[in-house]
Amino acid sequence: MTKAGKTKKIIKILNSKFGKPNCALNYKTDFELLVSVILSAQCTDVRVNMVTEKMFKVVNTPEQIMELPIKDLENLIRSTGFFRNKAKNIKMCSRELLEKYGGEVPSKMEELVALPGVGRKTANVVRGEIWGLSDGVTVDTHVKRLSNLIGLVREDNVEKIERELMKIVPKEMWIDFSHYLILQGRDVCIARRPKCGICEINHLCNHGRKIMRERVKES
Known part of the structure; x- marks a missing residue:
């Protein structure tokens, strides 16, 4: 599966889970x-x-x-x-x-x-x-971490990560894609204790598949 194909499947799953994402910051102006x-x-x-x-x-x-x-x-x-x-x-x-x-x-x-x-x-x-405008994909700590864990990128530099994600994320989803990874990072893929066993996209995630294989071997 190509990275672009994987990304589209991830977007579909997280869209079903979270719906239309909203900014987590409270503001009026x-x-x-x-x-x-x-x-x-x-x-x-x-x-x-x-x-x-x-x-x-x-x-x-x-x-x-x-x-x-x-x-x-x-x-x-x-x-x-x-x-x-x-x-x-x-x-x-x-x-x-x-x-x-x-x-x-x-x-x-x-x-x-x-x-x-x-x-x-x-x-x-x-x-x-x-x-509703975007020149790229917003890369915060969640987006940086999850995009690497999933296997969409292998980069530490946020500018390089953004450029790579812009190649595989549909342009109309640049804004929402960042929100989805942020929400998934807060809900399931928590930095210190990722819940790979219940993650909805673990079958599409390099790290998730690795963890699940290790658990099967141990059982």
Whole structure:
């Protein structure tokens, strides 16, 4: 079976399981989503949502961010980790949004990735969630781990992983495919204790098939 063929089967199975996937981050405005994705680096979505629930009651616009002292911003986001760097990026990003885009979040990839704290992954998430646009496949830690375990790629570099996935994932599924692997990673393919025995795609997964064969030998 080709990697493209395997990928289509995986998408079909996970679509049946999860339906139309939604973003796990809670937000009401484009700017809130952008800030949430910046905060999600090296942090769980659950933690980000806990932080932003309180944060957005205090500041939720570029203007308000610029008026808030940096130390107060750091304290609001402290539990997301790397809070000093994130606070600095959010401040700088807010300034550029106000100076260049009238406080609005731009939709073009090249404009987004030029913003402080916004890389290709963040830009892909924002474009896909807000405008349904995608220039590629969002590769977070779940997508990186599962795509390697399944055998779709053999790469550690996220940019190379994205390029490989773009070759085998149908373009119209680039956005949903990332969501599906993220959801499967949280539900079954947990990093420290993957539940290969009950995984719906274990027969299509290189690691899953290996684990199941070992269990058969032991029984």
